[in-house]
Amino acid sequence: MTDFQPTDRTRVRRVANRASYDRDTIYSILDDALVAHVAFIAGDAPVVLPMAFVRVGDAVYLHGSTRARMFETIAGGAPICVTVTLLDGLVLARSAFHHSVNYRSVTIHGSGSVVAERDRALTVLRALTEKIASGRWEAVREPNEQEMKATLVVEIPIVEVSAKVRSGDPIDDEDDYALPIWAGSVAIERRYAEPVADARLPGDIEVPEHVRKLTRR
Secondary structure (H helix, E strand, C coil): CCCCCCCCCCCCCCCHHHEECCHHHHHHHHHHCCEEEEEEEECCEEEEEEEECEEECCEEEEEEECCCHHHHHHCCCCEEEEEEEEEEEEEECCCHHHCEEEEEEEEEEEECEECCCHHHHHHHHHHHHHHHCCCCHHHCCCCCHHHHHCEEEEEEECCEEEEEEECCCCCCCHHHHHCCCCCEEEECCCCCCCCCCCCCCCCCCCCCHHHHHHHCC
16 A cells, blocks of 8 residues: 655644654554544634544544534535544653653544445444444444434545654753753553443343453453
């Protein structure tokens, strides 16, 4: 697979050495992230909303109510921007100015289109459910016809895209390295706690293995 080509909208200009247009890097960040922030214009005002999403092939997919303002807007082909960020650590420098964070992020510019074919929309919903918890789709009731009619699945092709990644130590001014101040980084790790049963769940239903696996990631 070839790398993505930067455009005027996706070329990273600020600290450009942290930019990546590598397809594998971009896809790995998208696949690891659970929430995307979706920006669009509603009327004459900008709006940004957090949403669960999934990547399937060379596109990302969103889903929501057919009556939601966002989906009414982006389903018509309005320009949107999708961003995801994975926070990997705190970077503590010798000066306040150079404090930072280690992170991996992706920005996608484009527009969306409705996935009208029912079977294809169902495939996307399955992929989203499996991304949240692998093995979950086979354990639950699939969406019924009424639920499918009330749900809009939107596809955003991954064409104009870039990643930006920071890792490693703080970058201080050369004179500050002699200061007697602790500097370094503190990793941030994503961890799943023990499952807590629904209050209305019968006591004889045990936690399934695919949920147990979450806590062992």
